[in-house]
Amino acid sequence: MSDTGAWGFTDDRGVAVTAVRAPERVVAYVRAGAALLDLGVTPVAVYGSGHDGDALDPVKAGGLEAAGVRYLGPGRGLEEEALRGLRPDLVVDVTYDGKSPYALEEAVADRLGVPSVALCVGNELSLPRIIGRFGDLAATLRPASAEAVGGSLASAEGVLRAAAGRAEVTVLALSGAGTDQVHLARPHAWPELARLLELGVRLLDPGPGPGANWLTADWEHAARLAPDLVLFDSRANAVGPEAFPPVGHARVAPWNPELPPSPVAYAGFFRAVAAALAA
Template identity: 55%
Template sequence: MADDRARQAGWEFTDDRGSTATGPGTPPRVVAYVRAGAALWEYGIRPVAVYGSGHDSARADPAKLGGLDPREAAYLGGGADITAEVLRELRPDVVVDVTYDGKSAYALAEDAVEQAGVPVVALGVGGGAPLRTILGRFAELAAAFGAPAPPADGELAAAEAELRELAAGAGTAGVVALSPGGPEQVHLARPETWPELRHLADLGVRTPDPGPGPGVNWRTTDWDQALEAVGGAGVLLADARANAVPLAELAGVPAWQQLARTAQVLPWNPELPPAPGAYAQFLRAVAAALRAPGPAAG
């Protein structure tokens, strides 16, 4: 009886494109981009299915799943391949995606969703928004969906305080994020375009800019130039997604080996679930690396 009353309550939410979606009851049946689905999972909202981006294959990328249990949420492959028929079979009340430009859903085949008659909610995760704002919007969405209770913010606040205190005495040790492109090239993250890297800077962590060059979010260059640009970093955040080149394939790259010998190397998911627990874990890992600098890549 209580569940029936909850389903009758309905929900309404205006997303970061200014589009308002409504549904008949809470919790809704959700299909979500895997990053958004992993965030909702932390709030107790269980998507019936998730999908990847154009970078993803037919199998779910483990780096993107967060705490989401793939045995309980079907993986549909890339969002561009989702058909109206698939959505009709799943009977979702809403599709949840992210947006980088505030205009369009990132990973979704929106024409298929329109044909299926399912509302879409897209929340901003672009570099222009503060990390706390991004997390707050996902918390609001989870609440609208009838989440049992928001995750305790204290874990994230404690991780922020720890890192802030540590960074104040960390000297010149800096944090650099990168995505290996193979033996010939590497993509160096421009910290001002990544909310979590800007958040590190706000907490006092030094996040060196990789220097001029093509690319808005990344500077793509060769390894020798990367060594020259960021060779003094104390921590390297290495893209661990399936579309990034594995670090094991860089064994014959001298510049990478020099970087790895002098810095702590941490796996990094540039698409962390926008929820407090996931980011608390990220901040704690960075703090641990700054506390004990040294090679970790082998």
């Protein structure tokens, strides 16, 4: 932010946006909005992705529901007049490829004359950098939110590192697609899973085959990997452990692949993984 009070931010596509003052009415993709809320910036509304329905997925919501933030439904089906009626002065999305917003077409914001930014959540950036970029944006929107927020995350990482060092537990991350099919996560394709590896968690790779982020296979393939612990996709669009077959003798714990990129959210996830390793 300049000395004249003008606001500016360059997003992870390299797009620079400016305004005469810091935006106050932010509409965001659910994941981005939940992260901003954790960082002290409350959106006026959030929208979902193509995986989301007419109701907000509570797993992805973070503190949005408790804060009374309105959910507009999937971004691709968003009625522009409804968005216009909210009088937004900034749209915040995420990007996986560093080129395009993930959940809302940029042309929508353009037609409304509203600046839009997209922050990377793909594996081009490390998890600490992803979290840091959301902190950077939040700090421009509400400077008070830039106060120290990383201490709990550093502490949680220490707890996880210690738990991983004590437990010889192999871990498989997956997303249930049905009773006959499962998507097995490639750890290095997911920033949070790559961070788990860095902290000493013994994540299993599903092996060769098509798919950059997932290997789609049957449940027998998952069982042959013989994990001690399964991190299952807990989002509403995935099949949970109550409906998929046992993966050998593995115990299960939830994993949200769209966790809000904030220190508090990932601190909670790391502590939960540490507890699951020690169980």
